[in-house]
Amino acid sequence: MLPRNINMFKKSSWEHLRIPFSYYLMPVFWFGLSSSTQASVYNIIAVGIILHLFLYPSSNGYNSYYDKDEKSIGGLKNPKKVSVGLYYLSLTFFALALLGALFINIAFFLMVLLYGLVSMAYSHPSVRLKKYPYISWLTAGVFQGAFTLLMCVIGFEPGGLDLLLKTDLLLSSLLTTILLLGSYPLTQVYQHEEDLKRGDITLSLKLGKIGTFYFASIWFLVAGIAFIWYFLRVDHIWAIPWFLGATSPLLVYFLYWFSLVQKDQNLYANHSMAMGMNQVSSTCLNFFFIYYFFAQ
Structure with missing residues (x-):
């Protein structure tokens, strides 16, 4: 039975959906589109709306409701107190995502679910997978990376789950996970105090602030090598200088931020720098994958 006086229209609840934050997750969508061969305009638009306006905000709101953060979180510098209305609002957005997915195909619906x-x-x-450092790291890397790219392509094309047998598609999905395995701990580096308060031992907490940056450095290097190998494999050598040029601002920002954190961990391992990293990386990768899609 639903509690009385549920207000899903409070401004604070809508803020916790963090819809603009979906921009940071958009590179996977564009890479999925560039990995697709039979996408229709209708499916491209529908999948984009379902993921970025409904599924991701639903996840954000649900996470915020149970975290009840008092300090900065991804997309919100000063989060307001959550209410039960946010819980039902997040479930409503999830239901809308599922309803929309039904109009695409059953395989896409099941993956959204x-x-x-x-x-x-x-x-x-x-x-609470979040409290397990390695499980949460792998879960975020796989589901926000490889799984989402495959989900996009299955939504774009009519082939259903048979598409999962395509080697090049599986390789491109793996590349997104490698990138996220490096970047995900950086999103936790400013939340150590809040995570400790809740008993969530994140990977960044295990690594320490400086260790988080060294860890990310290794994965970014692996990701760069993997992307170059992929472009060579699919005979898109022309994409390599574009990829390196597009991601160079990301590398510069990361090294600059790392140098500041080495000087003062408490001062510079903060929300503003982390959101700046997200903005630079998502903009660079969105630019490259959009170009890669049209240039093929």
Whole structure:
């Protein structure tokens, strides 16, 4: 039975959906589109709306409701106190995502459902994957990376789950996960105090602030090598200088931020610098993958 006086239209609840934050997750969508061969305009638009306006905000709101953060989180510098209305608002957005997915195909619907359930398990207190450093790291890397790219392509094309047998598609999905395995701990580097308060031992907490940057450096290097190898494999050598040029601002920002953190961890491992990293990386990667899609 629903509690009385549920208000899903409070401004604070809508803020916790963090819809603009979907921009940071958009590179996977564009890379998925560049990996697709039979995408229709209708499916491209529909998948983009379902993911970025409904599924991701649903996950954000659900996570915020159970985290009840008092300090900065991704996309919100000063989060307001959450209410039960946010919980039902996040479930409503999830239901809308599922409804929209039904109009695409059953395989896409099932993948949207699984993504949503995993994101709930990530933050719900009965499971709370977030409190396990390595499981949460792998979960975020796989589901926000490889799984999402495959989900996009299955939504774009009519082939269903048979598309998962395409080697090049599986390789491109793996590349997105490698990138996220490096960047994800950086999103936790300013939340150590809040995570400790809740008992969430994140990977960044295990590594320490300086260790988080060294860890990310290794994965970014692996990702760069992997992308170059991929472009050579698919005979898109022309894409390599574009990829290196597009990601160079990301590298410069990361090294600059790392140098500041080495001087003063408490001062510079903060929300503003982390969001700046997200903005630079998503803009650089969005630019490259859009160009890569049209240039093929």
